[in-house]
Amino acid sequence: MTMTTVGNLPVSTFAADAVASVTEEADLWRVAEALVEADVGALTVGDGDDVRGIVSERDIVRALAARRDPSKTSAADIAHTSLVWCDAASTVAEVAAEMMERYVRHVLVEDEGRVVGIVSARDLLGVYAAADSTDDYFDLEGTAD
Numbered sequence: 001m002t003m004t005t006v007g008n009l010p011v012s013t014f015a016a017d018a019v020a021s022v023t024e025e026a027d028l029w030r031v032a033e034a035l036v037e038a039d040v041g042a043l044t045v046g047d048g049d050d051v052r053g054i055v056s057e058r059d060i061v062r063a064l065a066a067r068r069d070p071s072k073t074s075a076a077d078i079a080h081t082s083l084v085w086c087d088a089a090s091t092v093a094e095v096a097a098e099m100m101e102r103y104v105r106h107v108l109v110e111d112e113g114r115v116v117g118i119v120s121a122r123d124l125l126g127v128y129a130a131a132d133s134t135d136d137y138f139d140l141e142g143t144a145d
Helices: 003-007 028-038 057-065 092-102 121-132
Strands: 042-047 050-056 085-087 106-111 114-120
Touching: 003 092, 003 121, 028 042, 028 057, 042 114, 050 057, 050 106, 085 092, 092 106, 092 121, 114 121
Parallel strands: 085 106
Antiparallel strands: 042 050, 106 114
């Protein structure tokens, strides 16, 4: 698969997993546990489709480096609230361009008003790397040959 072909893939191809979430009141211990349990690098803050923010591993590290007390610091305290969204039909190239333009590492994916995924810069790198690979073992549908 060529880079041009990969750029035209809809992000729903690889960003359709359940989105991990915590409440705004969750303390940093709970946020860290949720990230580990879901095996993800970022999660939404809010209630279901009412997303109020996003928190990443990096945000937790910054809070700890600033000596914030994890039991007294909530997800809402460290969440990014200037959210960047894309439609599930958006292409890899469109989302990559939006990430570069807005200087963000995570974009929320929505389909008909519902949060259906989070695309990370790491996800996009993986898609492009898989397409550039001469090894046909991995395909972009997530199945092995």
